[in-house]
Amino acid sequence: MTSICTAFILSKTEIITNAHCVDDAPYVHVVAEFSDTVGSIELVDKDYKLNDQSEVVTAYGYGVLNNIGPLILRRCDANYISDVEPANTFNISQTLYFTTGEATNDGEIIAHGDSGGPVVSKINGKIVGITMGIYGTTGGRGMFLPITLFLDFIHDPKSVKPIPPPLTPNEAKFIADITVPGKFLTAYKNELAHADENFQLEFNAIILSKTEILTCAYSVIGAPYVYVTVNKLSRNATKLKVTEDQIEIHEKYALSRFAFNVAKITLGEPLEFNDNVGSIDLVDKDYKMDDPSEMVTVYGDMVSDGTMRTRRYDTKYLDGAKCKPKYGAAFDANHLMCYTLDGSMGTPFTFGGPMISKKNNKLVGITIFHSGGKPVIFQPIAPLLDWIRKPKMRRNQRRRIA
Structure with a gap:
């Protein structure tokens, strides 16, 4: 089965297209040759902002109209718009839309095969985006990703670390x-x-x-x-x-x-456990976090590129003595430990989230605090087991918090 996408030339050895055009394909055919009519085109700078919705852009692609052809390069001039309510599968902070505008595409701004094509500013003649699909049914708004989001990757793919995959229901059940x-x-x-x-x-x-x-x-x-x-x-x-x-x-x-x-x-009423909701095993009371090579996984919400979602992060924990100089007297090295968080992961909002040992898949800690540029503090679970398992105290039994 053959699927056709559009791509644009970055240099004599590099081209850009959508990931979904090549993902899982054992091989692809690229049809291109430099000549008087074939060459590369400039990309906008990283600080370029698409903030004037009167700006006109031109989308190019080899889409097949109405699934009947012919397969020829088409273009469509349009104004972009960013305030469209997104579908559940798309991220409004990363996706910009452009209207059908005055199209040469017989009323269709995006057709099958246009994916991966360039979106060019009519002001400066540079590429501002890459076409990714259509929002709505045939004749709906076309969607493109701003190219500025990917300039670091384009110029140095190894400099960009992959975003951890979202949690599966079983991983997030606790x-x-x-x-x-x-x-x-x-x-x-x-x-x-x-x-x-x-x-x-x-x-x-x-x-x-x-x-x-x-x-x-x-x-x-x-x-x-x-x-x-x-x-x-x-x-x-x-x-x-x-x-x-x-x-x-x-x-x-x-x-x-x-x-x-x-x-x-x-809780006043018991939860109904299912494939997505359930508890997880806790470590034993005598469990010691004394192997610095042990890997743990931290779960919780993190903000990356302006979007908060539940993520997971594999790391090694640090002895409390290494964290105390960062936090001072408030940090009790006898009861607390910490872990480092790669800044490329985003801003952590993991407070209250679980830490799971990759060795035994049990709960070993709970994240309790983070301050920018410092290690993330967590409370080991093992010392809390007696308190966790004892019956709830009546209100008049509780000691006032200092």
């Missing part, structure tokens, strides 16, 4: 997502003076059992209630309201320190 409504963290009232009833912060959490959730203490302390979203990666997500009396803060936690920054939430 993750819950917590949304904390207004009146958040009364102890930090001065710091969050702008908070109101509509103010919300989101954290990760871990499913311990059908009725228990583990998360960071500072994500729930002082909140009159929180929402726990279970099965966050599924369309069948369940949102549960949890009141303050269902939340237990570790008795050794203090706002001035990072250690024991954990809270246990007891």
Whole structure:
């Protein structure tokens, strides 16, 4: 079976096209030859901004109209637009759309075979994008990716590290997502003076059992209630309201320190476990994190290219003594450890998220804090097992937090 895409010439040895045109293909045929009519074209600079929607662009491609041909190079002048509601499979922060405009494509701006073709600015004659498909049915808006997003990759493919794949349902089954409504963290009232009833912060959490959730203490302390979203990666997500009396803060936690920054939430009704929702095994009480070569996987939300999504990150953990100089007196090296995070991964919002050992596939830690440029702090799980497994204390039994 043969599939035809468009491509454009970057140099005498390099061409650019869409990944979906060549992915999994055992081989491809490239039809090109430099001549008076065949050559390369300039790309816009990395700081080029498509912000004038009156700017006209021209899309080129070998698309076959109405699936009947003929196979000839066509072009279409159009204005681009970026405020179209995206389909679920497309990322609005990375995809720009262009309208059908005044087309030479018989009303179709994009046809089968146009994928990978260049989108050229009529202002400077340089390539500003690469065609990727059509939004909607035949005759709908064409879509292109701004070329500036890929200039680093184009100029040096090895300099760009791959984005980790999204979690599969089984990998994410032990993750819950917590949304904390207004009146958040009364102890930090001065710091969050702008908070109101509509103010919300989101954290990760871990499913311990059908009725228990583990998360960071500072994500729930002082909140009159929180929402726990279970099965966050599924369309069948369940949102549960949890009141303050269902939340237990570790008795050794203090706002001035990072250690024991954990809270246990007891749900009013049991979760329904399925292929996407479930708990994960915890390490034993005598488990020691003393092998610096051991790899662990951290799960949680991270922001990359302006988009937050659940990601995973493989790393090695560091002894607490190596982290203390970075954080000072608030860091308790006797109870805490840390790990480094590659900046190319994005900004971590993994707080409350699980750390899984790649050696035994069990929960070994919970991420509790991160400050830019410093290692990410996590609390080992083994020292918490007695507290995690003991029955929930009644409200009048709890010691006041220092």
